[in-house]
Each structure stands twice: as structure tokens, then as C-alpha cells.
Amino acid sequence: MEFMETRRGFLKKSALGFGSVALASLLGPSSLYGNDLLGSRPQNILGGSLGGTHFPAKAKRVIYLFQSGGPSQLETFDYKPELAKWHGKEIPPSVQGTQRNSGMVSSQSTFPLVKSIYDFKQYGQSGAWVSEIFPYTAQVVDDLCIINSMRTDAINHEPAVMFLQTGSQQSGRPSIGSWLSYGLASDNKNLPNFVVLLSKGGGAQPLSSAAWGNGFLPSHHQGVQFRSGKDPVLYLNNPHGVHDEDRRRALDYVSQLNNHQFDVWKDPEIQSKINQYEMAYKMQNSVPDAVDTKEEPDYIYKLYGEDAKIPGTYAANCLQARRLAERDVKFIQLYHMGWDQHGGLPGGIKKQALGTDQATAGLIKDLKQRGLLEDTLVVWGGEFGRTSFSQGRLTADNYGRDHHPGCFTMWMAGAGVKAGMVYGKTDEFSYNVVQDEVHVHDFQATLLHLLGIDHEKLTFKHQGRRYRLTDVHGHVVKDILS
Amino acid sequence: MGNTVEVSDWIIFIGRFHPLMVHLPIGIIFAGISMYFLARKKKFSQMKSAIPFLMGAGAVSAVLSCIFGYLLSFQGGYDNEALNAHQWMGMALAIFAVLAYVSVVWKKTKRIVVLQSGLMVFLLVGLVYTGHLGGNLTHGTSYLTQYSPDPVRKLVGLPPKPVKRPPVTLLDSADIFLDVVSPMLSDYCVSCHNPGKSKGDLILSTYERILKGGENGPGVVGGNLAKSELFRRVSLSEHHDDFMPPEGKKPLSVEQKKLLELWIMKGAPDKGQMGNFEIDRDYLLAANKVLGLEGQGNNSLAKRVEPADSSVVASLNAKGYLIRTISGGSNLLDVSFLSNGNKESVNIEELLPIKDQIVYLSLGNLNLRDEDLEVIGQFENMVRLNIHSNPITDDGISFLGRLENLEVLNLYGTKIGDIGLEGLVLLQKLSRIYLWNTQVTPEKVGNLKAKHPDLEINMGEVSS
Numbered sequence: 001m002e003f004m005e006t007r008r009g010f011l012k013k014s015a016l017g018f019g020s021v022a023l024a025s026l027l028g029p030s031s032l033y034g035n036d037l038l039g040s041r042p043q044n045i046l047g048g049s050l051g052g053t054h055f056p057a058k059a060k061r062v063i064y065l066f067q068s069g070g071p072s073q074l075e076t077f078d079y080k081p082e083l084a085k086w087h088g089k090e091i092p093p094s095v096q097g098t099q100r101n102s103g104m105v106s107s108q109s110t111f112p113l114v115k116s117i118y119d120f121k122q123y124g125q126s127g128a129w130v131s132e133i134f135p136y137t138a139q140v141v142d143d144l145c146i147i148n149s150m151r152t153d154a155i156n157h158e159p160a161v162m163f164l165q166t167g168s169q170q171s172g173r174p175s176i177g178s179w180l181s182y183g184l185a186s187d188n189k190n191l192p193n194f195v196v197l198l199s200k201g202g203g204a205q206p207l208s209s210a211a212w213g214n215g216f217l218p219s220h221h222q223g224v225q226f227r228s229g230k231d232p233v234l235y236l237n238n239p240h241g242v243h244d245e246d247r248r249r250a251l252d253y254v255s256q257l258n259n260h261q262f263d264v265w266k267d268p269e270i271q272s273k274i275n276q277y278e279m280a281y282k283m284q285n286s287v288p289d290a291v292d293t294k295e296e297p298d299y300i301y302k303l304y305g306e307d308a309k310i311p312g313t314y315a316a317n318c319l320q321a322r323r324l325a326e327r328d329v330k331f332i333q334l335y336h337m338g339w340d341q342h343g344g345l346p347g348g349i350k351k352q353a354l355g356t357d358q359a360t361a362g363l364i365k366d367l368k369q370r371g372l373l374e375d376t377l378v379v380w381g382g383e384f385g386r387t388s389f390s391q392g393r394l395t396a397d398n399y400g401r402d403h404h405p406g407c408f409t410m411w412m413a414g415a416g417v418k419a420g421m422v423y424g425k426t427d428e429f430s431y432n433v434v435q436d437e438v439h440v441h442d443f444q445a446t447l448l449h450l451l452g453i454d455h456e457k458l459t460f461k462h463q464g465r466r467y468r469l470t471d472v473h474g475h476v477v478k479d480i481l482s
Numbered sequence: 483m484g485n486t487v488e489v490s491d492w493i494i495f496i497g498r499f500h501p502l503m504v505h506l507p508i509g510i511i512f513a514g515i516s517m518y519f520l521a522r523k524k525k526f527s528q529m530k531s532a533i534p535f536l537m538g539a540g541a542v543s544a545v546l547s548c549i550f551g552y553l554l555s556f557q558g559g560y561d562n563e564a565l566n567a568h569q570w571m572g573m574a575l576a577i578f579a580v581l582a583y584v585s586v587v588w589k590k591t592k593r594i595v596v597l598q599s600g601l602m603v604f605l606l607v608g609l610v611y612t613g614h615l616g617g618n619l620t621h622g623t624s625y626l627t628q629y630s631p632d633p634v635r636k637l638v639g640l641p642p643k644p645v646k647r648p649p650v651t652l653l654d655s656a657d658i659f660l661d662v663v664s665p666m667l668s669d670y671c672v673s674c675h676n677p678g679k680s681k682g683d684l685i686l687s688t689y690e691r692i693l694k695g696g697e698n699g700p701g702v703v704g705g706n707l708a709k710s711e712l713f714r715r716v717s718l719s720e721h722h723d724d725f726m727p728p729e730g731k732k733p734l735s736v737e738q739k740k741l742l743e744l745w746i747m748k749g750a751p752d753k754g755q756m757g758n759f760e761i762d763r764d765y766l767l768a769a770n771k772v773l774g775l776e777g778q779g780n781n782s783l784a785k786r787v788e789p790a791d792s793s794v795v796a797s798l799n800a801k802g803y804l805i806r807t808i809s810g811g812s813n814l815l816d817v818s819f820l821s822n823g824n825k826e827s828v829n830i831e832e833l834l835p836i837k838d839q840i841v842y843l844s845l846g847n848l849n850l851r852d853e854d855l856e857v858i859g860q861f862e863n864m865v866r867l868n869i870h871s872n873p874i875t876d877d878g879i880s881f882l883g884r885l886e887n888l889e890v891l892n893l894y895g896t897k898i899g900d901i902g903l904e905g906l907v908l909l910q911k912l913s914r915i916y917l918w919n920t921q922v923t924p925e926k927v928g929n930l931k932a933k934h935p936d937l938e939i940n941m942g943e944v945s946s
Contacts, residue, residue, distance in 0.1 A: 052807055056808040056812065303943060327820065328818075328820055370892075370916070371940070
């Protein structure tokens with residue numbers, strides 16, 4: 001006590017003070033403060049703010065195969081034979097209801113329904129319907145849990161991608177991988193907790209790096225993007241004439257300086273910087289081994305498709321993803337663009353399928369035979385679905401489909417998810433969800449649950465408020481848990 | 483039941499005030515009647531003047547209650563018989579309430595007073611009975627008896643309260659009848675086969691009656707499935723006329739039928755712990771599923787052990803092991819050693835101090851030898867073991883036969899052959915085994931799959 005206290009002042013303060021502390025402990029500390037403020041737990045700068053999962057995790061790592069652009073559910077997994085009867089007819093207002101259309105069909109005066117040009121068949125013991133454009137995926141349906149009843153709030157690419165990846169349509173929130181990197185300790189100190197792999201080429205729609213951004217979390221939790229070229233990480237070798245020991249010593253001195261600055265300013269971003277330098281140094285050794293696919297035997301390339309030999313393709317990235325999963329990277333995020341078929345859908349989606357189908361199925365098979373599907377969760381899906389009516393003119397062999405937030409298909413496979421399940425139903429037009437809706441926040445809550453996290457308890461205080469991935473929403477979809 | 487004609491919201495809205503309204507006549511008439519009798523005593527004679535008012539208010543509110551109640555009945559969803567009884571009793575009561583009012587404002591004669599007393603007593607009894615009927619309608623007929631203590635139950639002729647079984651956490655300690663068969667019959671059969679309803683003269687709520695059966699002969703004959711009518715009925719094709727439960731009711735699952743079969747084949751005992759019977763793997767798996775012991779509630783992961791010695795954990799961490807508890811609140815450990823690709827050797831004996839805590843162990847792509855497996859064979863609580871791509875053979879694999887809690891075993895890329903596999907399938911809890919790139923032959927796997935249909939044997943997609 002620096003200043004003189006009056007007797008009354010002291011009593012008043014201590015009574016109120018002790019009282020509120022007691023009250024706080026009665027109410028349950030974690031519910032009041034969130035784990036970030038508890039302070040009793042040493043803050044692990046490398047992640048692991050939770051200090052342990054809330055319950056035993058089914059999944060130790062995630063491979064998220066993001067199909068950017070919004071793959072049509074109608075040409076892939078959501079089989080609607082009834083649409084044949086309605087083909088070419090106007091969509092009934094009772095079906096469309098109050099769901100909004102995007103501005104891109106505002107000049108359209110007619111909204112003819114259109115059936116899938118591709119045939120569907122039932123596969124596997126589960127009898128799941130899969131379109132003929134996915135012959136390889138069809139072989140692994142008994143390992144998948146296909147969710148036909150996904151729903152999102154956003155109708156355009158950027159906000160919809162953000163919504164799935166960060167739980168908010170506006171960019172600036174941490175992505176799923178960052179939350180996991182922040183909450184769960186790394187299993188491999190030599191590789192980043194969160195790696196991002198983009199397919200080369202891409203589509204008409206840009207993909208912003210905010211989708212794998214750390215938002216307000218310390219910046220070393222952002223996704224580390226591997227380049228889609230021959231060298232996934234540049235400048236791994238020391239410059240000519242610089243010895244490894246020199247590099248180490250230089251880093252140690254830089255780190256000392258940084259630590260000194262941190263003691264003065266207490267800016268957590270300084271610690272992030274130290275971590276990033278340190279990780280970069282470790283990656284000099286760990287990355288060459290992780291990304292060197294030369295040792296992969298031919299039969300593995302056959303499994304993923306010949307494309308896997310070309311760096312930067314989706315197939316090569318799938319193979320890469322398996323290698324990273326074997327090395328216990330926590331969150332491996334792939335992005336493959338080009339699913340945005342506003343027009344020329346029959347040709348466009350076929351091309352997309354050719355570029356991804358075999359590798360996706362190959363990844364599932366490869367993970368499974370290595371036993372990795374036991375504790376690896378694989379997620380496949382885009383940011384929204386596509387409309388049941390045609391965008392642009394409907395001809396005998398051509399049509400388009402616009403963005404549709406009302407329903408779309410995703411699948412999950414592996415750790416803790418029921419295999420060989422088809423979950424949720426849409427109406428006969430695949431326009432509205434009629435059974436077991438899974439909202440984006442529900443999906444996120446379920447994903448965290450599989451990793452052993454209660455989605456309501458992984459929080460971070462920022463600008464006076466505690467944030468979480470699912471904001472104030474989300475219910476774990478218990479029906480799909482095995 | 484449900485009325486198909488659309489009913490105006492107003493009707494139901496007003497109708498729903500019935501539960502509020504009914505308590506007025508109950509209270510008011512009760513007060514009126516008690517005053518009526520009390521006022522005969524001199525001490526309370528001043529109450530006399532209030533009786534006409536109370537009986538009047540009671541009559542008016544009783545009539546209103548009837549009207550509201552009638553409106554409420556349009557909502558549907560009530561048992562018709564019970565609804566009718568309550569409705570007619572209510573209306574009769576309202577009429578008697580009006581009569582009672584008329585009688586108290588009427589001129590006094592001796593005859594009327596006698597009649598009046600009878601009317602009041604009748605009204606009181608009717609009030610209680612009608613109220614009870616209404617309560618049953620809203621809360622269900624078992625509302626009053628559900629929590630009644632045994633002396634009360636005895637008084638109204640109910641059997642003593644069944645002792646609630648604690649939830650099953652370990653399969654071995656579950657009772658084959660009380661925990662496995664009996665709850666199943668209660669959920670699926672007893673609603674029609676109880677002392678009150680006894681369809682087909684069959685009662686399935688007590689052990690003796692289950693054996694005795696109904697009009698089609700004995701329900702269960704120990705050790706004889708063919709003569710057990712109960713089993714025959716539930717295991718017929720669902721379209722068969724005799725199939726039970728009848729159409730529209732949920733049939734028993736495959737696993738539940740299996741357990742019923744198990745119970746009968748074990749002689750249909752009235753009690754006995756599962757652990758005391760010799761039970762085949764398929765039945766155990768079915769029991770796990772029915773009792774909800776698989777997955778999240780897995781007992782292998784709910785095991786209580788002492789926390790691992792933190793100095794041991796720290797020293798193992800320093801040696802490159804990754805050691806985690808499986809969740810924040812558990813002392814069980816998930817231990818792994820991440821290979822750097824160069825087939826490092828590890829000294830497995832270092833893990834012995836934490837052997838009781840380890841449930842997950844992942845040591846893939848290292849230089850484990852057969853003698854190392856002798857050590858791992860002592861890790862009794864192990865649930866998942868991943869030792870893929872290690873130079874281990876059938877000689878070492880044989881040590882794993884002691885890991886009774888093992889559920890998942892990853893042996894791809896090892897030198898395990900048919901002999902080693904043969905020993906492993908005896909592990910009762912083993913549900914998945916990975917054998918890609920090993921010396922196990924597809925013929926052997928085909929054989930074992932036929933014998934153990936629930937064991938998933940993964941041979942991989944492609945091989946070198």
C-alpha cells in the first residue's frame with residue numbers, strides 16, 4: 001500500500017473486493033473470464049491456450065478440401081429425380097419462398113427449373129447417390145458422411161468463404177485453422193500447426209488470404225501457405241557462404257533483442273515474430289523432407305492420379321496433405337477454385353470433377369490404408385450451393401446455375417464421424433432444407449467437437465468482447481458422430 | 483383425437499384459460515361449502531351471510547369453466563374416454579353448483595336443509611373427483627403415483643416401487659436380465675403387455691410372467707429359441723402377421739434381438755452378471771451398442787488411474803516423445819514419437835513407469851524390434867496401438883495378445899504374417915486392424931472375416 005488508507009476506505013475496499021472474488025469463483029471462473037484471462041495457466045506461446053482438450057478428441061488433425069466457387073449440389077450428391085418432371089418449367093413461388101436471388105439474375109424474367117444433365121447411381125453398402133462425374137468418390141462413399149442439408153447465410157463468394165472459414169461474413173476474424181492452432185498445442189514443433197495449399201491456376205473468383213488469416217489472434221497462428229510450384233517454401237537453403245551455425249547464432253541475437261523490446265513494450269506481436277523466425281529456422285530442416293514426394297512409389301501416384309506428379313495441382317496437394325498429416329500437422333487446408341458455373345455448367349463441372357475426383361478419393365483410400373483415417377478428419381465442400389433454376393438460357397445441353405445459400409452438400413470422413421451415412425434432406429427441388437438442417441455454425445461446432453473442443457469455451461478477448469468461432473450460435477450435430 | 487377441421491385460434495386461445503378458470507370454482511365452492519357447515523356452529527354464525535355470495539360466484543365460475551373447457555377440447559390430443567368423463571362430470575357439477583346456489587337463496591324449510599346438506603356433500607365429492615380427472619388429463623394418469631412412497635403405493639394397490647438400477651458403465655458388471663433384457667422389454671413391449679392392458683393375455687413386466695407367456699403358450703423357454711414365443715414374434719419378418727411389436731411401433735434393433743437370443747440361450751436366468759457368462763464376441767459388441775458403451779462413453783477411456791509422474795513425463799518429452807493427456811480432465815495418456823524418417827531406435831523401457839496411463843501409443847516408422855513388443859505387451863490399458871512400418875515379426879506380435887483393451891491396431895508395413903494375425907483376433911475388444919503391406923494373405927483374411935464379421939481388417943488399396 002503506497003498511500004495512507006483510512007480505516008473506512010480499507011474496510012470498504014476489502015469487503016467489496018473479497019466479495020466479488022468470491023462471487024466470481026462461485027459463478028465458475030471459466031464462464032466469466034474465458035481461458036485467456038485466467039492467468040493461472042501458463043500461456044503457451046506455441047498454442048495450446050486450452051491446456052488440454054475439453055473431452056477426448058476423436059480427431060487429431062484435419063484435412064479440409066475446400067472446393068471454392070460453390071460446387072453444384074444438384075450435379076454431385078443431392079440426387080433429385082423429381083426435377084425431371086419439372087425440367088424447363090418455372091420454379092413455383094411456394095418453393096422459392098422468400099429466399100433471395102443474387103443480383104446476377106436480376107435481369108432474368110424467367111426461372112426455369114433444370115434437372116441434372118448427369119446421371120446418378122447408388123454406391124456402396126450405404127447406397128448413397130453419387131453423380132457419374134465422381135466415379136472415384138463413388139468408390140469411397142462407405143467412408144463418407146454426406147451432409148445434403150448444409151445452409152449458409154451468405155450469397156456471394158467472399159462473404160460465404162469467410163463465413164465458413166471464420167464464422168463471420170466480414171473478413172478479419174480468425175479462421176478455423178488459426179483457432180485450432182491457438183487452442184491446441186502443436187504435435188510437431190518443426191512444422192507449422194496450420195498449413196495452406198492452393199491449387200495452381202484457380203478460377204474466375206479470387207480467393208483472399210483473409211480466409212486463412214489469424215484475425216485478432218497472435219499472428220503466428222495464421223495459415224502458412226505453401227507455394228503451388230516446385231518449391232513449396234522458398235529460400236530454404238542458407239545463402240552461399242552462410243553456415244548453419246552462423247544462422248543459429250544470428251537468430252539467437254535477434255531473439256535477444258526482440259525479447260528485450262518485448263520486456264519494454266509487452267506487445268504480443270513481438271513474441272509472434274520471435275516464433276515465426278524460430279519456425280522458419282526449423283522449417284529449413286523439416287520442410288524438404290515433408291514435401292519431397294520423390295520417394296513416393298508409383299502405385300501411390302496411380303492412386304491419386306498422374307496429376308499428382310505435377311507440383312501445384314490439386315492431386316499433388318492431396319498427396320502433400322497426406323504427408324503433412326503423417327507428420328502431425330494439425331490443420332491442412334486445401335483450396336481448389338473454379339466451381340463457379342454460372343453458365344456452361346455441364347462442361348465446367350465435368351472439368352472440375354476430372355481435376356479433383358480421383359485425388360480426393362485417392363486421399364481417402366491412402367489415409368485409410370495407413371490407419372490415418374482413425375484420427376484424421378477430412379472435410380470436402382464449397383461455400384454455398386447452386387440454384388435449382390437455370391441462370392441464363394436453358395438449352396438441350398447447356399445451362400448455368402446461380403449462387404444458392406439455402407442448401408448445399410458437404411461431406412466429412414474419418415475420425416469420429418459416422419461412415420457410410422447420408423444426412424439431411426432437401427425438398428424435391430434441392431432448394432430448401434426439409435430435414436436435419438446443418439447451418440455453417442453447426443458444422444463448425446461439430447468440427448471443434450471432434451477435435452475435443454467445446455466450441456463455446458474456445459474464446460479470445462478482443463476489443464472488450466470475447467469472441468469464438470461460432471459467435472453466439474452453433475449446435476454440435478450429434479447424429480453424425482460415431 | 484385430432485380434429486381435421488381447422489379451428490379458429492380464438493377458440494383455443496380462450497380455451498387455454500380453462501386451467502386458470504377451473505381453480506376458481508374449486509376454491510370458491512370449497513370455501514362456500516365449508517362455511518355452510520361451519521355456520522351451523524354459533525361461533526361461526528356470522529359466516530352465514532357470505533354463503534349466498536360464495537355459492538353464486540362458485541356457480542358462475544363453474545359454468546364459465548365448463549365453457550372454456552369445452553373450447554379447449556377442440557385443441558385435440560386428449561384421450562377421448564378420459565376427456566368425456568371429465569367433460570360430463572364438469573357439466574353435471576356446474577348444474578349442481580347452480581342448484582346449490584338456488585337452494586341457499588330459496589326460502590328455508592326443514593326439508594330443504596336436509597336436501598341442501600346432501601347436495602353440498604355431493605358437490606364436494608364431485609369437485610374433488612372432477613378435478614382429479616382433469617389433472618389426469620393434463621399431467622397423465624401416473625402423475626400422482628410416480629413419486630408416491632411405498633406405503634401410499636400399497637394403499638392404492640400398486641406394486642412396490644422398482645429399485646432403480648444404476649447406469650451401466652462396465653459391460654462385465656451389467657446384469658443380463660435386469661440391465662439388458664428387462665429395460666428392452668419395458669421400452670418396446672410393456673405399454674401393451676402390462677397388468678392393465680395385457681394384450682393376448684401376455685404380461686411382460688415381471689420375470690415370472692415373461693416365462694409364463696400368454697394365450698399362445700410360454701413366452702420364453704430357457705435354452706430353446708424355437709419354443710420361445712416371445713423371441714419368435716420379434717424375430718419374424720416385419721411383414722409377417724405375427725410380428726411384434728405391431729405395425730407402426732418401433733421394432734427391436736438387430737443388436738437387441740441378438741441380446742434377447744443370448745439371454746434365452748444362456749437359460750433365461752432372472753439375474754446374473756454378463757462377466758459370469760461365456761459370451762461370444764458378436765454378442766458382446768451388440769451389448770456394447772445397446773447399452774451405449776461404445777464411442778464417447780467408452781469405458782476404456784473412462785478408466786481412473788493415478789496421474790503420471792510429472793518428472794518422468796518431462797524427461798520423456800525431452801527425449802522426443804510427445805505426451806498428452808487424452809483430455810483436460812483425464813490422467814490417461816496419448817503418447818507418440820514422431821519419426822524423422824530415419825527409423826530411429828527408441829528405448830521402449832523408458833515408458834514402463836507410465837504404462838498404466840497409456841491408452842494411445844503411436845510409434846510408427848521407427849526401429850522397434852520383437853523384444854520391444856514384449857515390453858509393450860505390458861501396457862494393459864492400451865486402446866489404440868500404432869506401430870506401423872517397424873521391423874517386427876509374428877514372434878513379437880504374439881506379445882500383443884495380452885492387450886485385452888486394445889481396439890485399434892495399426893501394423894501396416896510390418897512383417898506380420900498369418901500366424902501372428904490368428905493370435906490377435908482373439909482379442910475381444912479389437913475392432914479394427916490395419917495390415918496393408920504385410921505378409922498376411924488375402925485367403926487368411928477372407929477366412930477370418932467370415933468368422934469375425936465385426937472385426938474390420940484393412941488390407942489397403944494398392945500394394946507394392
